Amino acid sequence: MKKILLIATGGTIACSDEGKGLTPHYNIDDLLERVPGVKDLCHITGKHILNIDSTNMNPKFWVDMAQTVYDNYNDYDGFVITHGTDTMAYTSSALTYMLKNINKPVVITGAQYSIEEFGTDARQNLSDAIRFALEDIAGVFIAFDGMIINGTRAMKVKTKSLDAFKSVNYPYISRIKYGKIYYDNDIHKNHQLKSDAELIFESSLCTNVLVLKLFPGIDPKIFDFIKKEYKGVIIESFGIGGIPFENFDITSKVKELIDSGVAVVVTTQCLEEGVDLEIYEVGKELARNKIIYANDMNTEAIVAKLMWTLGKSENIDEVKKLIETPVMGDCCY
Incomplete structure (x- = not known):
């Protein structure tokens, strides 16, 4: 037995x-x-x-x-x-x-x-x-x-x-x-x-991460706080990867986060099918930066994976590679 x-x-x-x-x-x-x-x-x-x-x-x-x-x-x-x-x-x-x-x-x-x-x-x-x-x-x-x-x-x-x-x-x-x-x-x-x-x-975890859910009218100033206080942020975007770029300009704030060395992971608020930043103009603009794609991972897995990854490295290129590399079937594309 x-x-x-x-x-x-x-x-x-x-x-x-x-x-x-x-x-x-x-x-x-x-x-x-x-x-x-x-x-x-x-x-x-x-x-x-x-x-x-x-x-x-x-x-x-x-x-x-x-x-x-x-x-x-x-x-x-x-x-x-x-x-x-x-x-x-x-x-x-x-x-x-x-x-x-x-x-x-x-x-x-x-x-x-x-x-x-x-x-x-x-x-x-x-x-x-x-x-x-x-x-x-x-x-x-x-x-x-x-x-x-x-x-x-x-x-x-x-x-x-x-x-x-x-x-x-x-x-x-x-x-x-x-x-x-x-x-x-x-x-x-x-x-x-x-x-x-x-x-x-591998027991080293960096817990200095934040999950931010976008909503219509979100104040861009929250990103100034994130830039000073966090090493990584998971942004739950609209739909397939939509991030506001007019009026309440979140896109430029995301770029500032990336430039300051914060690991920025973009996922979706939708339950299924994941993100694709190549569909809309704003997504293509962000994709040229060091945005980390959550692909079709769920937020629970992204939180744990980001903590685990930042516990291994603070190099954003390495973090991006580790997050986007499938582990035990956590993402399919």
Whole structure:
């Protein structure tokens, strides 16, 4: 039987309501007792490293999680991390970049409802995550509502429903039904084990980044503040890459950021299909500068990748190259 390490960090899945609202409460043994049968599938060991609501997640805790996987890597065949849903997609992306050449499954899961609640999704999600962690597959994944999602492609799109997560701009890795795993065979090939893979733990993250969502009438002065205070900014543009250039002239401010050495990543507010700065006149003007293309990456992955990249280099050309180079299927073009 394979050996699985279950790493608990809190979240709704482990919550209880003792009169003051849901707060993380249950330990690993409590969780496993409510998922009968999984101990017949594998040898499973637990490690409780955090007990937080995932709204309180931060990059330091990402490092703790990645460190736990790295320290125990040779002793286990797969890893399951229980986590709150609100920031789960950020964490799955961050672990993908920090655990370079990962050659085992790391499966993150959680629940919309506490494991003590009637009709909870916690039992099924945890069971599915453990089953998938037993597979011969490489990468970081999210298991939720019977679906397995590439860790850099997941987004939480619903606040209450059980199908809270969506795989954006990328097929689902697999689905799990009645305990059986059904793969997308074309995608499965991208996550096959590599015989020569050596795990490298890259823990240096630069958190001095900002996500800025454009809106009609945004004051350009915000860019003067960004230029002084941040090393990187992710601009959520309109549509396929639209940035205002008349009246409220944002284009010239973006150029100033680039000239000052700030890493500027342009993405879209739209959920699917990504950006293309070659379509409109303003985009072509920006594209001649050192704009970093997010392509079809989602914002959660871009945040983690920008932190990881700036932790490796402050050279803008190198940052641009690293961001635009696909890692574990995080972008398709």
